[in-house]
Amino acid sequence: MSRRKTERLLGLVVCLLSSPRYLTAVQIRAAVPGYPESFEAFKRMFERDKEELRELGIPLETGFNSPGDDEAGYRIPRQAYVLPEIRLEPDEAAVLSLAARVWRQAELAGAAAGALLKLRAAGVDAEDTAQTGIEPRLLAGEAAFGPLWEAVRDGRPVMFAYRAAGRSEPQQRHLQPWGVVNRHGRWYVAGYDSDRDAARVFRLSRIEGDVRFSGPAGSVIVPAGTDVRETVREWDTQPRAERTAVLRVRQGAGHGIRRHATPVPDGSASDGTPGRGAGPGAADGWDTISVPFSDAGWFAEHLASFGADVVALDPADLREAVITQLKGALA
Amino acid sequence: MSASGKSAPGKPAQHGSAGTSTARLQRLLALVPYVVSRKVVGLAETAAAFGVSERELVDDLNLLWCVELRSPDPYCPIDLSYEGGEIVVSQAESMDRPLRLAVDEASALLVALRMLAEIGQVASMPGLDEGQALNRTIAKLEAAAGEAATPSTQVAIQVDKIAQQAVLGQLRDALARHRRVHLSYYVPGRDEATERDVDPMRLLIVEGRTYLEGWCRRADAVRLFRLDRMLSLDVLDVAAEVPAGAEPKDVDQGLFHPSADDLNVVIELAPLGRWVAEYYPCDAVEELGDGRLRVTLRTPDPGWVRRLALRLGENGKIVAPVSLAAQVREDASAALAQYA
Numbered sequence: 001m002s003r004r005k006t007e008r009l010l011g012l013v014v015c016l017l018s019s020p021r022y023l024t025a026v027q028i029r030a031a032v033p034g035y036p037e038s039f040e041a042f043k044r045m046f047e048r049d050k051e052e053l054r055e056l057g058i059p060l061e062t063g064f065n066s067p068g069d070d071e072a073g074y075r076i077p078r079q080a081y082v083l084p085e086i087r088l089e090p091d092e093a094a095v096l097s098l099a100a101r102v103w104r105q106a107e108l109a110g111a112a113a114g115a116l117l118k119l120r121a122a123g124v125d126a127e128d129t130a131q132t133g134i135e136p137r138l139l140a141g142e143a144a145f146g147p148l149w150e151a152v153r154d155g156r157p158v159m160f161a162y163r164a165a166g167r168s169e170p171q172q173r174h175l176q177p178w179g180v181v182n183r184h185g186r187w188y189v190a191g192y193d194s195d196r197d198a199a200r201v202f203r204l205s206r207i208e209g210d211v212r213f214s215g216p217a218g219s220v221i222v223p224a225g226t227d228v229r230e231t232v233r234e235w236d237t238q239p240r241a242e243r244t245a246v247l248r249v250r251q252g253a254g255h256g257i258r259r260h261a262t263p264v265p266d267g268s269a270s271d272g273t274p275g276r277g278a279g280p281g282a283a284d285g286w287d288t289i290s291v292p293f294s295d296a297g298w299f300a301e302h303l304a305s306f307g308a309d310v311v312a313l314d315p316a317d318l319r320e321a322v323i324t325q326l327k328g329a330l331a
Numbered sequence: 332m333s334a335s336g337k338s339a340p341g342k343p344a345q346h347g348s349a350g351t352s353t354a355r356l357q358r359l360l361a362l363v364p365y366v367v368s369r370k371v372v373g374l375a376e377t378a379a380a381f382g383v384s385e386r387e388l389v390d391d392l393n394l395l396w397c398v399e400l401r402s403p404d405p406y407c408p409i410d411l412s413y414e415g416g417e418i419v420v421s422q423a424e425s426m427d428r429p430l431r432l433a434v435d436e437a438s439a440l441l442v443a444l445r446m447l448a449e450i451g452q453v454a455s456m457p458g459l460d461e462g463q464a465l466n467r468t469i470a471k472l473e474a475a476a477g478e479a480a481t482p483s484t485q486v487a488i489q490v491d492k493i494a495q496q497a498v499l500g501q502l503r504d505a506l507a508r509h510r511r512v513h514l515s516y517y518v519p520g521r522d523e524a525t526e527r528d529v530d531p532m533r534l535l536i537v538e539g540r541t542y543l544e545g546w547c548r549r550a551d552a553v554r555l556f557r558l559d560r561m562l563s564l565d566v567l568d569v570a571a572e573v574p575a576g577a578e579p580k581d582v583d584q585g586l587f588h589p590s591a592d593d594l595n596v597v598i599e600l601a602p603l604g605r606w607v608a609e610y611y612p613c614d615a616v617e618e619l620g621d622g623r624l625r626v627t628l629r630t631p632d633p634g635w636v637r638r639l640a641l642r643l644g645e646n647g648k649i650v651a652p653v654s655l656a657a658q659v660r661e662d663a664s665a666a667l668a669q670y671a
Binding site for chain 2: 205
């Protein structure tokens, strides 16, 4: 932005902020230097300036000083403009700096920095030195975050192409977004899916292409009592590990699976069949362990990744799934 | 590459970034109240607080001083001086207070503060939960932000329970007393439990996972260790010696820093294997139609790729290097022989 434009916008803010009365466009042009002579050119420039001030969050009001006025004027009410008094103790200022650092490279980094600037301007001494021994960070990530956050903030419905897990083609989805949640380091959006007529959760990394607004701001109603964290948690929670697998694991290998294991002490499989293997430390170089699992398909993939070091003995469907998995890798 | 995480390309919001038009106006609107609230403040300190050079700051101050309104009578609403490196604002008119927080600004801080409060709970962190500084700050910020604070409840960063409370406590003790630790650490890429001595540097929570960053005396380099992969940990009665040149990893740029020595691997994925592109940073991702993908990724560890290929089964095929694809087939037939 040119220096002249900055000067003009600054003059406009000071002028409207200082005036207790609504000022008409003509009065503004007379007071603020930098506008062109031609009234048409002035009007165009003034329109753009108003837009820029509003984008900065400056409360620019339009109204009449008295009912008899025929032209509306503008003002910035001081009460709506100023940040209310805020005093922070040193420990509070310290956690505030730490909070601003959480976003650092992530989507709301600019907003966090802007907030810190205003709070410093309000007299808060937020130094960037807080030491807590543990530093949380979000990484720059999803392109969809920006537009979805805007949609959530402004209550606007959205549409986007979404590729559900395992689907070959993305599908167009329509969502009234309720909130955006980061869980296990991944971003999700929860809301009302108008195609499915039900609450749905979408993973941002599976959104393809642009997120587009499909309705006006303020048209999304978040149902009373909605807890978006809870919505996402329910959707994401894995079933409890209810089944038990019996595995043979080569000694000195399979650490990744042993960590979840309970040894089979008497050398029997869980169904009581004797002699199927031996407990830890058996002489044949293999241990028999049992491990809880929930989904045979997923667990079979995990077991296959250990190659010839782990053998699924039981149950039969798990054993078959591992064999299928390995044949797939062989093909 | 064995840790999972992602650093997919994405643009951070450009909101208020230095140098843009709106950024300067925002800075000017904050500058006057910044000085007014401190009565007198040094040029250098102010420049640092605003993230600009002293020259840029002086340019800002001159611009503020030059603001003139012409009607009804010409006057200059702002009067200030910066003689001797000290800024004093003697007249600020209506500019003496900062602009209220925008929704995005209030949300960025509130969401992060609530996340910190949750970390304080799950990790019982002194400094984060003692004295309730977080709760007090959240309350004050909500009050100051007013209506702008409302949408922030629609964004949440959930913090995973840190199951390794005992390990966490030991590590904090080691950090506080500058002690070396001995780790038995699981490396999934090689399915190995490794033994190593580490001089702790800091604890990090990135992408929902808790890590120890430290100088690994086995690798002679800075390494990140996931707490949930520590099989056992002993705090040694030896002082930690982090070499002076040991730089903390720039985790903001992602957890993975590919090296020129890494192996380049090309994998073709069926729709059910697409998760690979979500979980691991790929150098290239190409749509092949019908939901199939071709990804290129780099890793220092061929063993990790072999395990990945076995896990993928028919949903992922290594295209290059060919020798690695042959090894995966050997791995699979050796494993199948166990079921014969």
